[in-house]
Amino acid sequence: MIPEIGHIFLIITFVATIMQILFWIYNIKSFDGFTVHILKRSALMNFLFILSSFFILTYSFIISDFSLLLVSNNSHSLKPLIYKISGVWGNHEGSLLLWVLILSTFTFLISIKNSSINSKLLSSIIGVQTIILCLFLAFILFTSNPFERVQVLPLDGRGLNPLLQDPGLALHPPMLYIGYVGLSVSFSFAVGALITGQINKEWAQQMMPWITIAWSALTIGIALGSWWAYYELGWGGWWFWDPVENASFMPWLIATALLHSVRVLEKKLVLINWIILLSILAFSFSLLGTFIVRSGLLTSVHAFASDPSRGVFILIILAIAIGGPLILYALKSSSFKEHKVQFNLMSKESAILMNNLFLTTATATVLIGTLYPLFLDAFNGNKISIGPAYYNATFAPIMAPVVFLMAIAPLLNWNQTKNKNLSKKLIFLIVATFFGMICLYMIEQSSLFAVICGSLSIWLFSGVVTDIISKIKESKIKFNKLRQFFFFISKINLGIHFAHIGVAVFLAGVTGEQFFKTEYSGRKNIGDVFNVGNQSLEFKKIEMLDGPNYRSQTATFNLLKDGKIINKLKPEKRFYPTEKSQTTEAAILTGFLGDTYLVLGDGNKEIGWSIRVYFNPLVSWIWGGACLMALGGLVSILQNRKSRKIIN
Amino acid sequence: MNPKYKRLLILFLILSILGVATKLVLMALEENIIYFYTPNELKKKYGNVKNIENKIRIGGLVLEDSVVINKNESIFEITDKKDNIKVFFKGQLPDLFREGQGIVAEGILKDNKLIANQVLAKHDENYMPPEVADALIKSGVWQGEKKK
The missing domain is CATH 1.20.120 (Four Helix Bundle (Hemerythrin (Met), subunit A))
Incomplete structure (x- = not known):
């Protein structure tokens, strides 16, 4: 009942x-x-x-x-x-x-x-x-x-797919959905502006916190998904450019572009049509993401039972929700009164404009990589797959300038022709990065791309530091009292610094994981001692254990240093009788400087067990960086609320 | 700077970024696409070619009684019930790898054998990789899953 x-x-x-x-x-x-x-x-x-x-x-x-x-x-x-x-x-x-x-x-x-x-x-x-x-x-x-x-x-x-029985994944869909659905708010603001024909600075200010909430939640949702894939799938990687990952990443990219360009609109009435279009696009990508994943069009753990009758319905919803506003946009967008674009080339506005240009282009490359296999299949029945190599060759080079600009943009002023001390700041930035580059170059097995990726991280980090130092200087505050410190904090835009530092931390993690990873794969038997990178491992034992709703084959490995046991790793293979399926639980020793990651494969006493060991330097910085970005979003909402209260 | 030139400059910048991006996408698509075949499709398409330098994906069922696992590598055959291809794989086999299961192997063709760098099986017991399912239904070997 x-x-x-x-x-x-x-x-x-x-x-x-x-x-x-x-x-x-x-x-x-x-x-x-x-x-x-x-x-x-x-x-x-x-x-x-x-x-x-x-x-x-x-x-x-x-x-x-x-x-x-x-x-x-x-x-x-x-x-x-x-x-x-x-x-x-x-x-x-x-x-x-x-x-x-x-x-x-x-x-x-x-x-x-x-x-x-x-x-x-x-x-x-x-x-x-x-x-x-x-x-x-x-x-x-x-x-x-x-x-x-x-x-x-x-x-x-019949039970839940064992892969989904995981705390990280319990939270992943709600966070992702708060992000997806949060973008519907900016979408409605945009359509609302098209209906009423009115748009002003208040419109942008009122919309801002909603985009920020959506963006932060989306960031956390994507990070949780990536973290889950890292520890649960046992492949040792954190991002696979899987179509389903892309489906959540594209709205994030557009939302990021929107988040930046709305700040321009808060200051002056330019870019109105562009911002409305971005708002509509961001939510369209959310819808596309929701449905691409759910429709079974793409395959992965996310594709639940697919049913063709749903497909038509999905198309109708997409047509109404995306097509309707776009038609409205075509009819009404020319009616907005906009100030003539009078951008100074070295101003914050132009930097944000460039940011938007690069981000949307990057989104387009991801979209092409995601949908191209589907189109090819529909046209001539050729089945293809597009792997990480495609994205490394397209997405990465387009995003590099974004990070480059990210360090400089906060140093520029709105609208102004002359930036005080800009060249001084830039020189500091270049010198800091140059030293970083030399250090990176000295590391063993470092490659050209490792140096580029790492330098971008250092460049961005120095950019934020430069910005904060120069603001301290300009504000002429003496930090002898805690109150003055808080006063200073409330003056600067803390959220942006957090978010940008987050990107720098993230990039450092990516550099470590992508370019300095060591890997071993092969068969080992009980009693074997072997070296991976500069670590030594001993295969101690293997046993059968019972969990709450599974049976597990658990191996024990000792991590040795100078012959002494410093840690234990227990990778598992789990068998879930209800769901009749088997999962691999990697053993992961998480550290600030890197993870040791061990996966147990098939095997028996005669030929030994197949194992894989990775040492992933700085890998946890990837998710740490994402958390900082989301934190930046939250901080900026709280700060804006406070400052608005003061104004009122 | 004259506003007219400024606008031209911005336009030029935008166009050049888009141009570079397009070029990158086209190049990457040309080099990084991996085609999928069943053993029979591969034979039809390539006939007697024994070596393929580019990576390909072969999908089908793991042939019964073909799996040999020794210390260094795993050897098995993929079948679509018409043709078989022998696969050599050095890495760790996925959890759901077993005889009769639908799988996809990725690698290069050398001397009519697939030297695989990756073997994929999906996560669910009832699950058939869709490319494999499609191909098997097309060749009439398999009728497809009964809908619940």
Whole structure:
């Protein structure tokens, strides 16, 4: 009975959204206080109903109600509680419900948060959000109902794919979805501007925190996914340019471009059309990402059961959600009054413009690499795959100038012709990087690309340091009191520094992992002692152990230094009887300077066990850098709120 | 600087970046594409060619009783029930590698044998790599999965 209530809640919300949309269209000529009031209330109602429905589904998973098809297919009574809960979104239907839950949450938050937005714009924003919500609810109700019952009650569930039974992955989809769906807000702002025909600096300021939240969440979501792939798949890498990874990376790139260009609009009325187009594009890529992954068009762990009837529906949604706004854009975009572009070449604006140009071009190369195999298959049936080599040859060279500019751009001033002390700062920057380059060059086995990649990291890091030092000098503050220190902190744009340092840390990690990795692969037997790089390993024993819902073959290796045991590594092979599948659990010793990564393969006493060992220098910096970037986003939201309060 | 020249300069910059990017993409596509064949398709396409320098992917089922694993390498045959290709692989076989399972091997063809640098099997027991499934259905060997 309870699941039916959840289903009915979804149906009620779906019907309600249709009525809200009709109401919205009827009043589109004259949005007044009353319309806004109604729309706000309905946003609250939609949110509450979907939230209840989501809770009901979660409840069914927790009590293992196997009369629900979704639960019996994706859960098992013996599964730990956290994976019962994460199982809710570990499948197609449940993840879509999570999607609409986040969407309605965002809509509700806009409706209560932004009271300063004028009623016309706010009505348009809520209206557009409601249309998206309605489309997704239709998709859920007609093709992917999470509350479907089974015909015959099974004794127990079929379990969740063991690869997905993991804490990192429990959080990965919600974070990613907050990012994807968060971009719907800037999308609605853009469409709202097209409907009302009004755009101003306040528009940009009000939109900014939403993009920042979405961007930060997306950053964390992607990083979690990459981290999971690193420790769970046992391939020793952290990014494989898999189409599914690309699907989440493309909206991130566009969102990054948007995040920067909106800052220009906050200052002066230029680039309006470009920003509106970017906002529409960013969310389009999110939709494309959601559906590319879910439709089974691409294959990976993410592609849940695919069903052709969904394909048509997906195309319809994409056509309405992307095509509609683009047509509106073509009709209305010329009506915006824009200041004539009078960019000084050495100004922040032009640097951001270049950043946008490079980022969108880079996105295009990723898009081509992702979709080209699909097109080729459709046209002449040739099946191909495009691997990392393609992206190294296209994406990397296009992104290098972005990092180059990233160090300089914060040093430039808005609009100004003369930059004080710019040449001094640049000289400092160049000297610092030059020393870094020499150090890098001296490291053994370093290659040209290693030096380039590493230098970019140092270049960026020095850029941020230069910026902070020069600001300290300019502010003429004496740091003898803690209060003055905080005053200074509140003056500078801390978020940007965090985010840019994050990129520098990330690049350092990439340099270490890509160019200075050592690897060994072969067969070893119990008792063998062998060297990998400058480390020595001893194969101690291998045994069978029982886990909560799996059996495991666990090997023990001793990490030796001067004949003494300094650490133990226990790689496993796990067998999950319920799901009838086997997974590899790599043993990873995480360190600040690098990871030792050991994978156990097949084998027996006669020929030994196949093992792979990697030493990945600085690899954890990759995710550390991503966390710093996301932190930068959060800091800048908090700081902006504070400064706005001061102004008010 | 004259605004007109400035605009021209910006336009020139944009065009040159796009131009370089296009060139990079085309070059990379030409060099880094890996084609997928089943053993039978490979035979049809290349006939008696015994060596292929570029990387290719071969997909099919692991032939029953063909797997030999010794200390240095694993040797097995991939079949589409029409033709077989022998594969040599030095690395670690994936968890779901077993006889009769659909897999994809990537490598170069040398003397009619695939020297693989990568062997892929997907994560799910019921799962067939889609390229393999397509090819097997096309050649009539396999009817495809029954829909639940």
